[in-house]
Amino acid sequence: MVSVAGKRCVEQAFGAADIARVEAALGGARVAPARYALEASGPRRLLARAGRVDPCSIEAYGASGGWRALERALVIGRDGVIGELNAAKLVGRGGAAFPTGRKWEAVAKTPAGPRYLVCNADESEPGTFKDRVLLEEDPFALIEAMVIGGYATGAEQGYIYLRGEYPLAAERLEHAMAQSRAAGRLGPAHAMKPFAFDIELRRGGGAYICGEETALCASIEGSRGEPRTKPPFPVHQGLFGKPTAINNVETLVAVLDIVRDGAAAYAAVGTPGSPGTKLFCVSGTVRRPGVYEVPFGTRLGELIELAGGLSGPAPLQGILLGGAAGVFVGPDKLALPLSFEDARAAGATLGSGVVFVLDESIPLVPTLRRIAAFFRDESCGQCVPCRVGTVRQEELLARLANGKPRGDLAAERALLAELGQAMRDASICGLGQTASSAIESALVQLQPFVKSSR
């Protein structure tokens, strides 16, 4: 990370920093991030501008097709916008895959105002780094999408809840918001935007749980970041008890293409059940880890090939799909088409778009223990099944890893199954409900304690 004092937007994250790159950055040149690949196999929609158009210039944004979605939204009206989202079958990219059009419609139809639109930019799911690319490399796109969201839902105030560890994103968003206000695209009603809508940026304090939508609301309100029981759902009683649409960064940016070009054009790629494209965060033992935009339906194996294939000679061991809250699949699933419906049918999930590849050189058991430790650390501590269950799960894995089970392996697996069931059934929020899913799936799919002493 290089920062030059006195100027805006010269803080750059570009991975391994050699002298030439640092000198170039100090000289004011833009240095593309080296570490992550930013590639697409089909049309570049979400990544249309990332890494190619200056994220600090509203002129460059306008010249590269910016604001055209907002202009069309004003032509087709609120119902038209929601109709396009429904026709495009847009569902949330934050993990829960809820239909976005239905969410916006519910907020628009809930009478009690004021209404709010919140962008969930907390991006803390392990292995997820796609929103960061959009936030840092295309901040105006998020602002335009949120203005459209404000228009369609009837919200006059928006919030961006940004992961605390994304300083460059914070800087670029603040800068983009200021320029958008100056240009009359954000803030009070204006000729180009005949309704009022403004955005406030809030930065998280480093807690994964604050990405859960109700905990996020509590955090913005100034309370401890603890999830709230649903119902009531945020669309009826969300931020400050008012109707609130909460959407992931990628979901919002996807709105732009749909509104600008129409649902039919959006569905030119993808599957019938999951039209359009999706960002995947490919990491682990692949040659070119990074963010890849591919049409839904792309096969898991194709995506891994796009990322350069396995980085070493060891054969593929397994893939964690959807993040720590997702599931492990074995090498037999390389033909799985990456769409919501195919993942569901295979008992997997796309979650937040994590594709974490492990070859046989990576010891699985420590990886599982790390996942268990993660949930123990990140549980808010509110409810018993998750607060204590995540501790017991970690202890159980430690016993298996040390080869000292209570009873035998079968007894420990039965205990984990009961624990997992209770966490899934009785926890308040998605954290506890999914805290055992990756671990349980690994034990079934990859058999780590059976195969060897890894």
Next chain:
Amino acid sequence: MKNLNLTIDGHAVTVPEGSTVLDACRKLAIDTPTFCWAENLTPVNVCRICVVELEGARTLIPSCSRKAEEGMKIRTDSERVRLSRKLVLELLGSSVDMSLAKDFAPLAKRYDAHPERFGPRAARAAAGEREQAHAGHHETGDGQTAANVGQPMKVDNELFVRDYERCMLCYKCVEACGNDAQNTFAIAVAGRGFDARIATELETPLPDSACVFCGNCVGVCPTGALMFKAESDLRKSGGWDETKQTETDTICSYCGVGCQLTLRVQDNQIVRVTSPSDHSVTGGHLCVKGRFGWAFVQEPAAQDKGGS
């Protein structure tokens, strides 16, 4: 008011709009356990012992907070419900000293809960150790012993003690100290995950904190984590004997509000003062005078003078 029709365990029941599923269960006399719920506090639905199965729902639902809806079909004794209740009991029993929580032992029996399935208890923490835990960091042990909240009792005043190895984190004290009764906000949950705990601001001792010693937190604590010092001292010395105790209702003599007091007395000494949670004046909550200001009635001089 609108009435709602539900089916619970195959029985039809009608409750007024606004009722909870727990209200409906109780109307049918279905014995539904609760720990964190109390009639004089807002439900926080954190302990999860009251979960029931709602047809069509992905997860179980907390009966104590979930509002009844027309047509709900509910089961309170399905496999899933029994399993979750059993695990909640085992997780609590293996991490917290629940021996003074009055419903715990019978419930453990009813749900066949065996907290020792998770191994023998790990050593207790030293004084101040749990308070220093840093969010997101912990020591990963070998899993042979069960982590728990064992720690020394906090005794920093003459009125009540805080024995947090008995704390099941039901949030009742926080609610009683906050919006639900006292509005003092002297205590809150600090820390995250298994390190979460009830704390004063910056762990200040109670006398230096915002606490006004109303004892409303003590009044609602279901596990004995918060306890009158008089009771705690007697228990420590082995003198606590419930067979020698009586309860006497009276009205607080300090001011004109008319709070009802229930005095628990052993050997002619007051060991605990409460107020019925359904009392129209107090709702179960008192102030420092009624709760703790009774030393004068125990002065030998006062007792000699009898009723004068």
